[in-house]
Amino acid sequence: MSSDPVREVADAYVRELARHEPDAALAFGLVARPLPDLSPEWLVAKYELQGATLPALDAAGPGDEMLRAALRERLERERLLFDTGFTPRLVAGLATPVHLVRYALEGRAVTADAAGEAVLATLEASPAAVREYISSLRWARDHGDRFTGGGVAPVRQLDTLASQVAMWAESDWFGSVPVVGDVDAATRARARAAADEIGVALAELVGVLRDELRPVAPTADGVGEAVYADLAAGMLGARIDLDETYAYGWSELQRLVSEARDLARALGGSGDDPVRATASLLDADPRYRLDCVTAIQAWLTRRVRETIDAVAPAFDLPAAVRDVECLVSEAATGVVYYTPGAPDGSTPGRVVWTIPSGVPVAATWQEVTSVHHEGVPGHHLQFVLTASYPELHAWQRHLCHIHGYAEGWAHYAEQLADELGLIRDPAERLGLVLGQIWRSVRIVADIGLHTGRPIPPNALVPEGEWTPELARDLLVDLALVEPALAGFEVDRYLGWPGQALAFKVGARLWNEARAAHQDRLGEAFSLRDFHRDALALGPMGLDPLRALLAR
Known part of the structure; x- marks a missing residue:
């Protein structure tokens, strides 16, 4: 007691x-x-x-x-x-x-x-x-x-x-x-x-x-401005400036699309849409193509195991981090997701790659960043580390699940993976940037669809009003999301107002906190110590997390 x-x-x-x-x-x-x-x-x-x-x-x-x-x-x-x-x-x-x-x-x-x-x-x-x-x-x-x-x-x-x-x-x-x-x-x-x-x-x-x-x-x-603001606060654990966040999303989207086009041209893409041209080449490249469920599962398991070994310099890893199952499910959604293990250890954490039924083909170059997000150093690592801190109350270790915290960490982890050398070639880096474009579309589409904000002047799409069809087109055209999955994504944004902000808004906080910490410590800064001390605070809303990280 x-x-x-x-x-x-x-x-x-x-x-x-x-x-x-x-x-x-x-x-x-x-x-x-x-x-x-x-x-x-x-x-x-x-x-x-x-x-x-x-x-x-x-x-x-x-x-x-x-x-x-x-x-x-x-x-x-x-x-x-x-x-x-x-x-x-x-x-x-x-x-x-x-x-x-x-x-x-x-x-x-x-x-x-x-x-x-x-x-x-x-x-x-x-x-x-x-x-x-x-x-x-x-x-x-x-x-x-x-x-x-x-x-x-x-x-x-x-x-x-x-x-x-x-x-x-x-x-x-x-x-x-x-x-x-x-x-x-x-x-x-x-x-x-x-x-x-x-x-x-x-x-x-x-x-x-x-x-x-x-x-x-x-x-x-x-849902409208007022309800959306409340829902976003619930999803993030923070009140945010929706105008500033909307502008940030557009700025990031334009920056990242330009970066993707430069990468694609360097990889041999040409024409009006060099990114899609490059993607077609990479999808057919035997270095990245997986042609059956067995091959997909074997690659997923191997990549997660290799990544656990590679992140050790940046984290104090508990042994339980290796207790993870990698599954392939023909669930017709095409997403990769993570489910944490049971609090009593009776079931392990699971990284699940869903593929459309009857279409057991995948290209790894575009999915590596999803593996980092869902597995290591993303969700799986964060959940296991949180559960390993005995000083945290059981509620925080096992029950405090906040989208802004968890998805923000996992999106931060995607870029961290690149810093740690886990992105192995330019093709995988293009996949990383496309994933970041996806999360940027989430910001502008989610806010725009729910609050009615107009589309501002930009170089990517004509000004006008948001529709679900336009949001789907942005995902397909800019992030190369498959059309069926893009439709599922937009329906998800509409069904979970504010949740789509959690990824880049949360990652932005993690990056800002890390930069401020590094400025304070200078040469004494240690990435390993920052991760240990920050994650030891335990899951919480972004408002209290921001206050604690600023101390």
Whole structure:
């Protein structure tokens, strides 16, 4: 039991979370339910719990002041996300509650041991979790007047999720969770029955999305200036100047496009679009081309392992950083993503490369920067390092997930990888710059689509008004994003307002803090020490992080 009054408040908060959220239970070494509580009752109770914890936190005597600052910011901002309606009505093409149900089973198998029984328990809990999510969506609709952004997600998001969930049901994705080894017939029958019931629940969700919510959903995608500012603050953990950030995004976009064109010409590209011409050459180059799932997975595993070895001079690496799985999923999205390991170590962190089903071809030159972002020195390294700091409270080590902090670090890590020599040739550097262009488009498109800001005078696109089609075209034309993935990306921006800012806005803070630290220390500056000391502060919103890094 902690004698620190701030930690006592945090302990009480996490213990209540643990009754409903598996990660909180595992962080405290408690028995965890298979899946999070997705019911409207818990949505409301958690909001009230956060409201009650804030005054308790402020009233606590002197104690862990970094924890107090981090927890206060997160409680306030999570309540703000609720007040906009974002959390209760959450429907999007990525990371909604129903996606979390699927992610809990990604890459796992039912086996004849305790781990396999846990997977089976998750399968059997999934239908109820889907139905809890349905109840929450109905509750948000019925209480829409209390939310500044309304209680039903826009039509585009409802249609996107309905199509995804219908595809999961039609393909029997949950029924494809492997049952392997010496598993008895009764267990196999339980797995099959659970998958069948999940299919029924998913069909119910599709019906709710299409038949109940769509008729009352807004057709406009943008949320407007005031709601967007609140959502961006929640995603970043900071209030930002939207005009200045919008201008910064345009400046970065033009700078990076010019750099990409120079690199492409040096690599042999010519014509009106030297970047695309160079990309075609590189995609066909056997040095970079991978032609099957086995080859993609082998390259991904090898590159992550080699990168872990290469970053050692810049970090104090815990042994757990090598506990990472590299998976390939034919999920038809084309993105690389990371899922952290369980707080109790029962599952490792995973870097997952998704490829369109039936198209098992990839070009490594453009994906190296995604590997650095999702793996090392990006998300995987940051999560493992955070979990290794015993002085941090369990809430900060395992439960404090803030887009501005995590995505900002991972985007900073992309450029750091280049500094550390992990970008091996000009082709991979072109891939790095294209990734940075992608994140710059995110800034201008996200702010423009949601707030209605006009397109300023620039050398890349005519002045005018934002549309989803224009945002997709910028991703395709400037960042060479595949058209289907570009459409998915823009739908994501529209479904998660403000989240797209986290990458470059967060990285900007990390770079500014590092530069200021280096100016103060001069020749005594050590990159390894900066990373150790900065990451030891633990995850937190960008506002308190900025204040602490400036000390």
